[in-house]
Amino acid sequence: MTRRAVPVTTGSSAPDAPETPAGPAAATARSPQTLLWTALTIVYVVWGSTYLAIRIVVETMPPFLSAALRFVTAGLLLVGIVAWRFGPDALRVDRRRLASAVLVGLLLLVGGNGLVVLAETRIPSGLAALLVASVPLWVIVLRALFGDRPRTATFAGVLLGFAGLVVLTLPGSSGTVQFAGVVAVLAAALLWSVGSFLSSRLPMPANPFTASAYEMIAGGLGDLGIGLFRGEHLNPGAVSVHSWLALAYLVVFGSLVAFSAFAWLLQKAPLSLVATYAYVNPVVAVALGWLILSEPVTWSIAVGGAVVVAGVFVVVSTESATKRAPVPKDEGPLTTRADHSPDRT
Template identity: 55%
Template sequence: MRTDTTDSRPTVLIWGALAVVYVVWGSTYLGIGVAIESIPPMLSGALRFITAAALLAGFLLIRSGPSAFKMSRRQFLGAAVVGVLLLTTGNGLLAVAEQYISTGLAALLVASVPLWLVVFRFAVRDRPKALTLAGVLVGLGGVAALSLTGADGGSGVGIVTVLLGSVSWAVGSFLSSRIQMPANALATSAVEMVVGGAGLLVLGTGVGERLDVSAVTTRSWVALAYLILVGSLIGFTAFSWLLGNAPISLVSTYAYVNPAVAVALGALLLDEPITTQVVVGGLVILAGVALVISTERKGPKRVLEDVDGGGDVGLGVGGGQEPQPARHHVDPTVERRGG
């Protein structure tokens, strides 16, 4: 199978799907920010992911039957652990953080996920290239600049919280290619979302969150519906299709675009300030991420083996998005489309 080449499908479909991922996943930070205006952050995530999991599971059952969910106990536990790391603590802490910091600042700090992935690889003696380490130092310098100054976008509590969520997301991405996972990528995501959503429900209830339906605004309900239908299903479907039909080097560009989209939407729709600190710090982070991704994807073997959180660290970005399928766990129908 060729991972880094396109087939005969029209280029317009590839760019259309990429545009969906650019805009939709960049907008999820805004969606989370609006949803938590009147819905407790962890409970909003629980509603989002459990509902999305039910819709995705229903689609899979209709299309492929119960065989799509055939998995061993170890594979189920692997998906469950990753779901908790990505969604319960990763996405959950992001939602909590957005109570204190701007959506744009949150997106820029989440963009540091590929940098943490390289740090984890170094910790297990998988020594990255010198340019990769340089990119990590540059990117983390940008993270430090935004964190220490606050970037006029929120409190230190929010910044620490979103960074903890980013590290959790990175751990989940790192482990997902190193433990047994279900063979079907969509079934994997359904398990991750239902377990991650259940974890958010338990954690949110445990810390005292309560959903007062009468207090939820129409604006927040619309944002939640957008996150479920557009962010979780349409965006995820477009991303999954791209993995089978577009070059990995092209797909990974969403890592640079999503934070810019999030900052722009936050400024336009929530009147969030775009300060010099945000611009400079954000550009430094993205420069580091760009150096890491461009350096890592030059090794084709590593891209093929570790696309979901090892070698091609670009696909680990996405604290505001959905669990991302490992390329070597792609659904058989997607695999065939990939050539």
């Protein structure tokens, strides 16, 4: 479903407009800006902090079973919210759209998020976030493979971003991390990109919250199956209080609050502004990992991360400018799904 973004005003009056006194009218005029920046701050901080929360969860919980618990819980809560807010009919979808939502959910939340959770048992949360930032770059590659012709500046941003990934993945350059974890995150970013790419081309439920609810339930059940296949066991008594609190944070804030704020932003703000989360989240994640978990910030993480973020900035800014033109009915903007990261639902 395509959403039409509304331009954001700067809050300043026109050059020849008379000044208005402060009061209720001025407060009312400022309220849309306040709501916009509140929602944007939520997306910046909460989605950036989910990598830290995942790292805390997997300290005492098995990766895939914890992901299953998170997404099944969040999905069922979202089903209830959709039924309460839009009515039970909003949950009714035909088999074709349900199958599409299930496929996308498996790609995003099993192949994408599940591998990130697994990887964070081996690598720092900040490094995981920087590697996940490559999602918009992979999406451009997929678009090019399927006949789209992105602008030259977009390709330049992709090459720049992948150069940063090379720096991040140089053996031994990111400190004492297991290379298998790095590979797992790169695979997660690719699978998430495939799911994002397909979600804009498959018939999906008309209500985006309904689609997300079914995606989360399907992905959570997929994570459950893989966790059981791997022989994971969840012993509630062995789980620390910190891990339980981090999981609750992921369910409520990461999967419900931040996603709702993001969906609202897509309707109320320019895509060029909304898409800035794609290069703010990794910075937040690295800072929180260093501050709270004392994760090291090596030269390659600093340099490679900066190059990746710069490449994503070029891609997002170029694509946002391109998407200001009208888009076909069944094609959403790049940032509707394609810029989601593996822990973003």
